[in-house]
Amino acid sequence: MIKLKYGNTNTFFIDGLLVDTDWAGTLPAFFGALKKNRLAIKDIKYVMATHYHPDHMGLIGELMNMGVKLLLVDVQKSHVHFSDRIFIREKIDFVPVDKERSEIVSCRESRKFLEKIGISGEIIHTQSHSSDSVSLVLDCGDCFAGDLEPFEYVEAYENNEMLKNDWQRILSLRADRVFFAHAPERSCHTG
Numbered sequence: 001m002i003k004l005k006y007g008n009t010n011t012f013f014i015d016g017l018l019v020d021t022d023w024a025g026t027l028p029a030f031f032g033a034l035k036k037n038r039l040a041i042k043d044i045k046y047v048m049a050t051h052y053h054p055d056h057m058g059l060i061g062e063l064m065n066m067g068v069k070l071l072l073v074d075v076q077k078s079h080v081h082f083s084d085r086i087f088i089r090e091k092i093d094f095v096p097v098d099k100e101r102s103e104i105v106s107c108r109e110s111r112k113f114l115e116k117i118g119i120s121g122e123i124i125h126t127q128s129h130s131s132d133s134v135s136l137v138l139d140c141g142d143c144f145a146g147d148l149e150p151f152e153y154v155e156a157y158e159n160n161e162m163l164k165n166d167w168q169r170i171l172s173l174r175a176d177r178v179f180f181a182h183a184p185e186r187s188c189h190t191g
Helices: 027-036 060-065 074-079 084-089 107-116 151-156 161-172
Strands: 002-005 010-014 017-019 046-048 069-073 103-105 121-125 134-138 142-146 177-180
Touching (some): 002 027, 010 177, 046 060, 060 069, 069 074, 069 107, 074 103, 103 107, 107 121, 134 161
Parallel strands (some): 069 103, 142 177
Antiparallel strands (some): 134 142
C-alpha cells in the first residue's frame, strides 16, 4: 500500500487499485505524487471512491479518460453525480464521471471481484457518514474507511446505531489498522 498525499484527501494505491482522489483541479499535484512514489498512470488499473463527495472523487472522470477503470459499488450508482453541481457552483473545471463505462459490483460480490484483480478483501457498505459510503477491508487487516468517524467516537454520539453497526462490521472482518481520508491511521484495538 502506498499513501499518496497531494491535497486535502489521503489517497491510497493498493496493488493497482486507487482508493479516493482529491478535488477536481488537483491533477498536476496528483502526477507529482505519482512521480514521487515511482508510479505512473499505467500502474493504476482501477479507481474507487469511498463516497462521492467532491474531495473524494474529483479526478475520477479525468483518470477514466486516461484508461483507468472505475470500480463503482452498486450502492453508489445514484450518487455518482452528487458533486457535479458543487464543481459547477465553485467554477472548478472537472470531467464528469461516465458511469456507463464503470465496472459495477455489489458489496456481496466484491470479494470475488477483488480476487480477480489480485486483492484479498472486500468492500462493505458503511453508511453512517453518507448513504453511498463504503469501506475497503483487506484480509491483511488494513481498512480504508474514507470519512467514517473513528471507532473511539462511537460512544460520543447518542443514538448513532449506524456508526456502531459500521464499526461492528469492520471489526468482524478482523481489521487491525484503519486508514482515513483526513486523519492519521489508527489501530482498531481498544485496549
